[in-house]
Each structure stands twice: as C-alpha cells, then as structure tokens.
Amino acid sequence: MPDIAIGVDIGGTNIRAALVSDRGEILTKLSERTPTDPLQVLERVIAMARQLDRPDVAGIGLGIPGRVDVANREILSGGILNLAGLNFAERIEAAIGKRVVVENDCSMALIAEMRIGGAKGYRNVAMLTIGTGIGGAVAHAGSIYHGHRAAGQLGHICVSQDGPPCPCGRRGCVETFSSGTALRRHIAEAGLSAATVGEVFDLAAAGNDDARRVLRQWAAPLRAALDNIAATMDPEVILLGGGLGCDAARALADLPAVAPWFCPAILPAKLADDAGVIGAGLSIFGNAGGAAEKHVVLVNGVPASGKSRLAKALSERTGWPILSLDGIKNPFLQHIGPVDRDFNRTLGKASYQAIWSFIADAPASSTFIVDAWFGFQPKAQLEAYIADAKIARVAELWCKVPGTVAGERYASRLKDRLPGHPGAEYVQELVALADRAEPMSCGAVMTIDQTKELDMDAVVAWVSQVFGGS
Numbered sequence: 401m402p403d404i405a406i407g408v409d410i411g412g413t414n415i416r417a418a419l420v421s422d423r424g425e426i427l428t429k430l431s432e433r434t435p436t437d438p439l440q441v442l443e444r445v446i447a448m449a450r451q452l453d454r455p456d457v458a459g460i461g462l463g464i465p466g467r468v469d470v471a472n473r474e475i476l477s478g479g480i481l482n483l484a485g486l487n488f489a490e491r492i493e494a495a496i497g498k499r500v501v502v503e504n505d506c507s508m509a510l511i512a513e514m515r516i517g518g519a520k521g522y523r524n525v526a527m528l529t530i531g532t533g534i535g536g537a538v539a540h541a542g543s544i545y546h547g548h549r550a551a552g553q554l555g556h557i558c559v560s561q562d563g564p565p566c567p568c569g570r571r572g573c574v575e576t577f578s579s580g581t582a583l584r585r586h587i588a589e590a591g592l593s594a595a596t597v598g599e600v601f602d603l604a605a606a607g608n609d610d611a612r613r614v615l616r617q618w619a620a621p622l623r624a625a626l627d628n629i630a631a632t633m634d635p636e637v638i639l640l641g642g643g644l645g646c647d648a649a650r651a652l653a654d655l656p657a658v659a660p661w662f663c664p665a666i667l668p669a670k671l672a673d674d675a676g677v678i679g680a681g682l683s684i685f686g687n688a689g690g691a692a693e694k695h696v697v698l699v700n701g702v703p704a705s706g707k708s709r710l711a712k713a714l715s716e717r718t719g720w721p722i723l724s725l726d727g728i729k730n731p732f733l734q735h736i737g738p739v740d741r742d743f744n745r746t747l748g749k750a751s752y753q754a755i756w757s758f759i760a761d762a763p764a765s766s767t768f769i770v771d772a773w774f775g776f777q778p779k780a781q782l783e784a785y786i787a788d789a790k791i792a793r794v795a796e797l798w799c800k801v802p803g804t805v806a807g808e809r810y811a812s813r814l815k816d817r818l819p820g821h822p823g824a825e826y827v828q829e830l831v832a833l834a835d836r837a838e839p840m841s842c843g844a845v846m847t848i849d850q851t852k853e854l855d856m857d858a859v860v861a862w863v864s865q866v867f868g869g870s
C-alpha cells in the first residue's frame with residue numbers, strides 16, 4: 401500500500417482536492433467553485449477534506465494563492481482571494497485531526513512538476529504560472545526555496561518602473577503586462593476582435609499587424625522577466641504553467657533572449673490543472689524533486705582506484721555529504737596504533753556498519769555518497785543494509801583501473817598510509833584483485849575509467865537521471 405495524503409489547491413475559480421499517493425498518483429478527486437468569502441472557503445475546504453479523509457491519510461497539504469510563511473504556517477497576503485489572518489492551517493488541523501502543511505500554490509505545482517512532470521530530473525528550477533495573475537516558485541538543490549519567508553514571487557519582477565499599478569504596491573510588475581488579465585487589456589486596447597489567445601495567434605499568422613503587436617506587448621515583458629530570473633538565479637530550466645503557460649511559451653518563441661549571457665531554457669509545464677493538488681499531496685511526504693525518497697551513490701573500486709577524488713568532486717557539485725570507510729576507520733587507527741590485518745578488517749566491518757546506520761537514521765529525503773571498496777564484504781550484506789535503511793534508489797560509480805596502475809598508485813602512497821593498512825606486501829595482491837574485481841550491481845552502474853580525465857558533467861547527469869527517473 402502506498403502512503404496517502406490529501407492535497408488541496410485553492411484557486412480563484414475552483415477549489416480542487418484529491419487523495420494523492422506518495423508517487424504522485426491521484427486516487428480520488430473533488431472540485432468545487434471557490435466561494436468569494438474567505439470563511440466560506442475555509443468551510444468548504446474542511447468539508448472536502450472530511451469527504452476524502454480515511455485512517456491511512458498521513459496529512460493535508462494546502463496550496464494557497466498568495467504569499468505564505470511556510471515555517472510559521474502563516475498566510476501573509478492574497479490577491480483576489482485573500483485568506484490572510486484566518487489561522488487557516490490551525491483550524492483545518494483542529495477540524496480533521498491530521499497534520500496540515502501550507503505552501504504557496506505555485507510552489508505546490510512546482511513540487512509536482514519536479515517529481516513527475518515537466519521538470520523531472522532537474523534540481524534548480526524556476527516556475528511561473530500564467531493565469532489571471534502570474535504566480536512564481538523557485539527550487540534550489542531539489543527543495544523549494546523560501547528565502548526569509550516567502551521568496552519566489554516571480555510575477556512581481558518589475559519590468560517597467562512607470563508601468564501599470566500592481567496589487568503589491570509598485571508599478572510595472574511583469575504580472576501587469578503578461579498575465580491573462582493583461583492580455584485581455586492588450587487585445588481591447590488594440591481594438592482586436594479576438595476572444596481567445598488562440599484567435600490572436602491565428603490573426604497574427606494571417607499577417608494582422610495589430611495581433612502581432614498584441615503578442616509582443618504580452619510576451620516581451622515576460623521575456624525580460626525570464627532573462628532577469630536567469631541572471632539572478634541561473635536555473636537549469638524555467639517552467640511555464642497555468643492556463644496560459646503553453647501559449648506564453650509559443651509567443652516567446654518569436655522573442656529570443658537578447659543577452660548572450662542569459663539564455664534560459666524554457667519548458668511548458670506538463671501536469672496542467674492537476675499540478676497543484678498533486679504537489680500539495682506530495683508536500684506531506686517531503687520536498688520537491690522526488691526528494692521524499694532516500695538515495696545513495698556508491699563510489700566503489702579497489703584501493704587506489706581514485707574513489708576519494710571522484711566522491712569529493714561529486715559532493716562539490718551536488719552538495720551531498722560523503723560517508724567514507726576510511727574517514728570513519730582512520731581516527732580509530734590513529735588512536736589505537738599499529739594493528740594486524742585481521743583487526744584492520746574488523747575495524748573496516750564496523751566502519752561499514754556505522755555508515756549504514758547513519759544512513760538508516762537520516763530523514764527520508766536524504767542523499768549520501770558512500771566511498772568504500774564494497775567488495776570486501778558480501779553483496780548480500782550490502783543488500784540487507786540498503787533494505788534496512790529504506791533506500792529507494794542506488795547509483796554505483798564503478799572506478800575501473802588496470803591492476804598494474806592500482807599497484808603503482810598504492811606503492812607510491814605507502815609512506816602516507818596509516819599503520820594498520822596493509823603495506824608493500826599487499827601490492828601484488830592488489831594487482832590481481834583490481835584485474836578481477838567487479839561492481840556490486842545493487843542498482844544502476846556507471847563505469848568510470850580512472851586512467852582518464854574525470855568528466856563530472858557526464859557523471860552528474862547520469863546520477864540525476866538515475867535518481868529522477870521512475
């Protein structure tokens with residue numbers, strides 16, 4: 401049985417609520433018109449959550465239109481529908497008796513898009529939802545970025561200081577030029593007889609200059625905002641969602657980025673109206689990007705096969721911590737002094753066990769890099785540790801070197817080895833071991849030729865594909 405949560409997406413037009421599995425599947429879905437009175441919205445959300453609730457529901461995620469202080473579960477402001485100052489989360493928690501998480505609605509949509517939608521496999525993403533207004537959300541290193549309280553208000557990037565007034569109190573925010581509301585204004589001001597953006601595209605394709613100008617008025621400020629996002633946070637991709645996300649991406653295609661430094665990759669969101677409820681449900685299980693799963697990268701290879709250098713380079717690129725067998729064992733060797741090979745092996749086994757007990761105790765959203773010569777213990781032992789630690793995905797980087805190279809490297813480092821590590825007598829043994837050693841193959845394996853330059857771009861891309869794919 402998968403874990404289940406209730407996701408609620410409160411929009412200006414509809415309230416959507418759904419039972420969502422920890423894999424992002426919708427099991428049951430409800431939808432109602434949104435009342436205009438905030439207290440009635442609260443009542444309807446409680447009624448919908450009651451209808452969906454069952455004993456195995458882990459909690460309720462709420463996507464809120466407006467700025468949200470996630471840590472304090474406080475709604476700071478809203479637009480047309482303003483739910484601030486109602487103790488929304490506390491009142492729903494009291495009514496249903498389940499844990500409640502609140503988050504900005506666009507952040508919830510981004511959680512879903514990173515897990516199973518248009519940004520799957522990416523860890524640094526910005527998203528804009530283009531509808532009545534423009535919502536925004538940012539993910540950094542796989543998690544929603546909140547800044548001090550409510551970061552990611554990308555609809556309020558100013559693109560013209562003397563532009564139209566914005567509900568935020570300033571003028572010329574991108575929302576005032578490039579939202580659906582603004583598009584209707586551009587159409588009316590041009591005197592164009594078009595009821596939908598599709599009709600504007602048709603007129604423009606037929607050579608209508610007014611229609612072309614309307615599309616430019618709508619999309620050019622958005623292009624400026626996207627370039628600003630690229631300049632300030634350099635995401636891997638920017639997703640365009642909401643009812644007009646695909647149309648905005650189409651209009652932008654005629655307006656390439658102007659600055660050679662800042663050319664963001666722009667993708668349409670994939671989950672349409674369901675993104676909000678799916679992300680709201682997933683928010684109960686962890687954070688964005690499928691991070692509710694625990695992952696490990698095994699950096700494996702015989703002694704002197706270049707594991708530590710690779711593990712360090714991967715850690716620098718991803719921010720994931722390294723647990724290395726020698727990192728745990730060596731302090732013991734320093735304190736105990738010279739030991740024989742049997743005792744060295746016992747220390748190795750204990751250090752190995754310590755690594756997996758750290759990982760087992762870590763939260764579900766963790767990713768670790770484990771640097772060890774795994775072949776010194778049986779595969780069945782490793783499989784048991786992986787199962788006990790509830791690790792969802794394993795990526796193994798297999799450091800391959802010819803025996804002679806490993807032997808030479810080991811011999812050249814003998815003077816730096818701590819007493820207790822095998823000495824010169826081990827070199828011949830290592831040469832033979834390196835030639836016959838194999839990866840553990842408890843998950844996906846990438847073989848790294850350690851006689852060549854490391855291609856870290858390829859390594860990082862492969863690992864994120866293993867962890868991002870389902």
Ligand SMILES: [Zn+2]
Binds near residue numbers: 555556566569573575
């Ligand atoms: Zn604004």
